[in-house]
Ligand code: KG4
């Protein structure tokens with residue numbers, strides 16, 4: 001089954017064609033990151049306009065790359081939630097029109113389920129159940145993937161997402177948006193002990209997290225140093241901050257494995273590219289005999305292929321939409 005998959009929830013317009021949920025025939029992306037960079041973050045109105053400009057051409061490009069005709073597509077899938085509402089609407093309306101014109105089923109896909117499904121593309125033998133650590137610019141959560149379409153959130157951030165914090169601190173250090181990867185590079189060789197960072201403990205669910213205190217503490221440190229005319233040792237601060245985020249995520253991922261008894265841990269989302277987090281996950285899972293799935297970086301960030309992968313299983317479960325499909329800025333899985 002060949003699915004044309006559309007993703008437009010944030011600042012990447014993406015169109016892919018995926019076969020049977022596991023094989024990427026083509027994965028086309030038009031990134032808007034450079035456009036948003038001068039504003040230090042995504043400007044929703046600009047994002048919507050750029051999606052409109054890019055989407056049709058990308059779909060044509062996807063067909064051209066594969067040599068497939070329109071008649072050889074069996075379904076159209078689209079991210080319908082969560083994300084920037086204007087941006088999502090562009091993809092949803094395009095997908096509705098395409099499904100109608102091609103006379104094929106329309107499959108709605110939740111963005112986070114898509115991120116998790118990137119693992120099916122990278123690991124053809126991976127099947128639920130498994131545990132997934134989702135860490136992106138907008139989301140941080142531990143998800144028990146009981147089945148392809150049955151997912152349970154075990155815990156997650158109560159305020160900011162991990163990626164948001166990386167980007168905020170990176171921005172204050174003068175790194176261009178989104179600065180997570182640059183901060184990660186700057187942290188190489190840094191001494192994390194120079195700047196002690198808070199590790200907040202919340203009452204209630206031990207798998208819940210809060211990043212706002214950590215973010216504020218790093219922000220204050222940078223501001224105070226600026227006011228006193230002191231130089232921040234950038235590699236040390238980046239190392240301390242990365243170490244603190246890692247120290248909040250990795251032990252909780254291990255606790256979630258213990259709680260569920262799962263023997264496989266998958267990761268999803270752009271922050272999964274972080275070298276410290278990757279190394280810690282490798283170390284800790286190896287010590288427990290747990291299989292670790294970490295998709296390549298190209299599949300960790302937003303892309304169309306992950307939506308096509310999840311769509312196949314949504315289709316098998318009978319989750320098909322009609323022309324009344326709407327987009328939602330927030331929506332549970
Ligand atoms: O999943 P993603 O591409 O977009 C969302 O759906 O949010 O994640 C993007 C986030 C950004 O915050 C970016 O700074 C962060 O992932 N990121 C990193 C690294 N590479 C990307 N954060 C820390 N270390 C990295 N190496």
Ligand code: ZN
Nearest residue numbers: 115136301302
């Ligand atoms: Zn995403």
